Amino acid sequence: MAAAIDGPTNPMVTPLLTDLYQFTMAYAYWKSAKHNDRAVYLFAPLFNRFTLSSIFDSLNCISSLHFHLGLLINTTTYPERSDRIGATRFDLYFRKNPFGGEYTVFAGLEECIKLIANFRFTEDEISFIQASLPSSCEVGFYDYLRQIDCSDVEIHAISEGSVVFPKIPLMRIEGPVAVVQLLETPLVNLINYASLVATNAARHRFVAGKSKLLLEFGLRRAQGPDGGIGASKYCYMGGFDATSNVAAGKLFGIPLRGTHSHAFVSSFMSSDEITEKSLKNSDGSNVCEDFVSLVQAWLIKLELRNLDMEETAYVALSFGEVHFWFYDVVAMKKLILYRLVDMVEVEKEGYDAFMRSQLLGGIFGETNQSELVAFISYALAFPKNFLALVDTYDVMRSGIPNFCAVSLALYDLGYKALGVRLDSGDLAYLSCESRKFFQAIEKEFKVTDFGKTGITASNDLNEETLDALNKQGHEIDAFGIGTHLVTCYAQPALGVVFKLVEINNQPRIKLSEDVSKVSIPCKKRCYRLYGKEGYPLVDIMTGENEPPPKVGVRILCRHPFNESKRAYVVPQRVEELLKCFWPGRSGIYTEELLPLKAIRERCINQLGQMRSDHMRRLNPTPYKVSVSAKLYDFIHFLWLNEAPVGELQ
Ligand SMILES: Nc1ncnc2c1ncn2[C@@H]1O[C@H](COP(=O)(O)OP(=O)(O)OP(=O)(O)O)[C@@H](O)[C@H]1O
Ligand SMILES: O=P(O)(O)OC[C@H]1O[C@H](OP(=O)(O)OP(=O)(O)O)[C@H](O)[C@@H]1O
Ligand SMILES: O=C(O)c1cccnc1
Numbered sequence: 001m002a003a004a005i006d007g008p009t010n011p012m013v014t015p016l017l018t019d020l021y022q023f024t025m026a027y028a029y030w031k032s033a034k035h036n037d038r039a040v041y042l043f044a045p046l047f048n049r050f051t052l053s054s055i056f057d058s059l060n061c062i063s064s065l066h067f068h069l070g071l072l073i074n075t076t077t078y079p080e081r082s083d084r085i086g087a088t089r090f091d092l093y094f095r096k097n098p099f100g101g102e103y104t105v106f107a108g109l110e111e112c113i114k115l116i117a118n119f120r121f122t123e124d125e126i127s128f129i130q131a132s133l134p135s136s137c138e139v140g141f142y143d144y145l146r147q148i149d150c151s152d153v154e155i156h157a158i159s160e161g162s163v164v165f166p167k168i169p170l171m172r173i174e175g176p177v178a179v180v181q182l183l184e185t186p187l188v189n190l191i192n193y194a195s196l197v198a199t200n201a202a203r204h205r206f207v208a209g210k211s212k213l214l215l216e217f218g219l220r221r222a223q224g225p226d227g228g229i230g231a232s233k234y235c236y237m238g239g240f241d242a243t244s245n246v247a248a249g250k251l252f253g254i255p256l257r258g259t260h261s262h263a264f265v266s267s268f269m270s271s272d273e274i275t276e277k278s279l280k281n282s283d284g285s286n287v288c289e290d291f292v293s294l295v296q297a298w299l300i301k302l303e304l305r306n307l308d309m310e311e312t313a314y315v316a317l318s319f320g321e322v323h324f325w326f327y328d329v330v331a332m333k334k335l336i337l338y339r340l341v342d343m344v345e346v347e348k349e350g351y352d353a354f355m356r357s358q359l360l361g362g363i364f365g366e367t368n369q370s371e372l373v374a375f376i377s378y379a380l381a382f383p384k385n386f387l388a389l390v391d392t393y394d395v396m397r398s399g400i401p402n403f404c405a406v407s408l409a410l411y412d413l414g415y416k417a418l419g420v421r422l423d424s425g426d427l428a429y430l431s432c433e434s435r436k437f438f439q440a441i442e443k444e445f446k447v448t449d450f451g452k453t454g455i456t457a458s459n460d461l462n463e464e465t466l467d468a469l470n471k472q473g474h475e476i477d478a479f480g481i482g483t484h485l486v487t488c489y490a491q492p493a494l495g496v497v498f499k500l501v502e503i504n505n506q507p508r509i510k511l512s513e514d515v516s517k518v519s520i521p522c523k524k525r526c527y528r529l530y531g532k533e534g535y536p537l538v539d540i541m542t543g544e545n546e547p548p549p550k551v552g553v554r555i556l557c558r559h560p561f562n563e564s565k566r567a568y569v570v571p572q573r574v575e576e577l578l579k580c581f582w583p584g585r586s587g588i589y590t591e592e593l594l595p596l597k598a599i600r601e602r603c604i605n606q607l608g609q610m611r612s613d614h615m616r617r618l619n620p621t622p623y624k625v626s627v628s629a630k631l632y633d634f635i636h637f638l639w640l641n642e643a644p645v646g647e648l649q
């Protein structure tokens, strides 16, 4: 048995986190002594014995002997153990890939194992169940609940972070029927959103491209605290690089990233608010006593860069130690001059022209001074990590020049600014314009790599907008994505289901008018078959005791429900999908629960291995999910035997 496993991340995940009907069913199982029922209940009055026995001889889902005998062997109860003769088996799977895609990322397994490993009722919980069930329920049931745990339950599952497909069991849960029944709701709950949001993240990653930094910014818009924490964990698993969610950073070690908000920018009004203006050089060798003036000086220099150098008067300004010669003052606007005038000594010969120019206006004056002050304050607080939100007033007329002035001043002191965030407007256009501005500065002022200054974009981004941005061409390096990502706006739930596939070794099938809802019975083995080029070709389910597919040996893979769909596959690699993650009392080898980072790597690798036509957004090719010929025959035999024959009158 594995070492002690912590409880679920969310303390609300307890044995009570289930639907009432699981308790009423558990009571009814208990009342009819079926909760631990170990009978070999082999009864197939409608079955064609000859056919069934020949199918089962090889499939071995049920001992063929019993069918030869055609016996109803009556109930024998082994109340203390579930694994004597038979077991109850449920498959947890989904029927359709989300978001119109053809793949899903399996997530949430670790939390399931944490629940199972710690599954015990407290006295308080038992009292509550007792108060919630009809008073006619016998007290012996509560004694039964008192002693149950999951030591008799076995979990086989696909590794978390794997790319998975409809109908293939993600988990097989075996154990006493009453206990496993209680697990249905929490397990489905733990897998559903986790897999959905991990898939959503993977899809956003696919559109954004490998080289982009993806930041999950969804906490404020997530569906409650658990939605927010889960989103951060599973978006990271699905390929995001970092989160803004601090609690998730602490809980799971996810890298934290962030910028600042519009409120920070608009909270500043004047440079008087900056009381400490000094900033040390990055190497600590020197101190710039007035970083504010240095920035102001750079702003003026930047503005001049845009002006016609031939024109008008000559002015020389000096700000303390720093001297600038302006060949054009026409574009100087009132605002900035008013702000500067007390700091500026205008040399005699240029004075008149300088004052005249105040009235003329121009590009320079467009920058918003309170925004500049906000940027300066942020840079003084984080000189090594300066990143500015540049769309509070006007991106190109204010935010970008202000950012550049601050960054260039930082550069003078040996720091390199991280970049800007755009949070409104045409993100493609603004990113391209910003990039041009950065490149022009690199060229003109010989600032190494300034052209590569980072551009982060946010604002209601989703797969579609990422795709549109790609088509238009953009210069964005990082995307901050919230609402659409974490709420799974495009599809709010993944239809994960939990279906009984075998009880006491007897296969069960759930029929439906809708063929896609027919369950695949029996304890199964599942394999992924890889082709010559290294891509996964098909997933195949077989009966538990069928020989596994072999490398280089042709195997017939059949669509589980469509007779005409089948293909021979010669696998170059065979991977068994279901592994034991909770051995119950068998104590056999259990897969380790890997750290989140390792699961993320698995996820990224597996997504990278998929053939591109399965991954594309528009009309992706369905990945083939199949059954062996024997399992196919068995499913259909069982189907015919379970479905009543209609009568026409
Ligand atoms: N180039 C683009 N192509 C396609 N969609 C874009 C592009 N640029 C931005 N978008 C998207 O267009 C939408 C614009 O949102 P909205 O209409 O709220 O405007 P806004 O720029 O946010 O304005 P506001 O100043 O009111 O915040 C967002 O979802 C954004 O992601
Ligand atoms: O747009 P999302 O994908 O949800 O990304 C997160 C958003 O959250 C913040 O907005 P804020 O809460 O300030 O609201 P607003 O931008 O809608 O005004 C941020 O500026 C992003 O725009
Ligand atoms: O850090 C950010 O920029 C951020 C964080 C959460 C939401 N929006 C933006």
Ligand SMILES: [Mg+2]
Pocket (backbone or CB within 6 Å): 423, 458, 459, 460
């Ligand atoms: Mg926004």
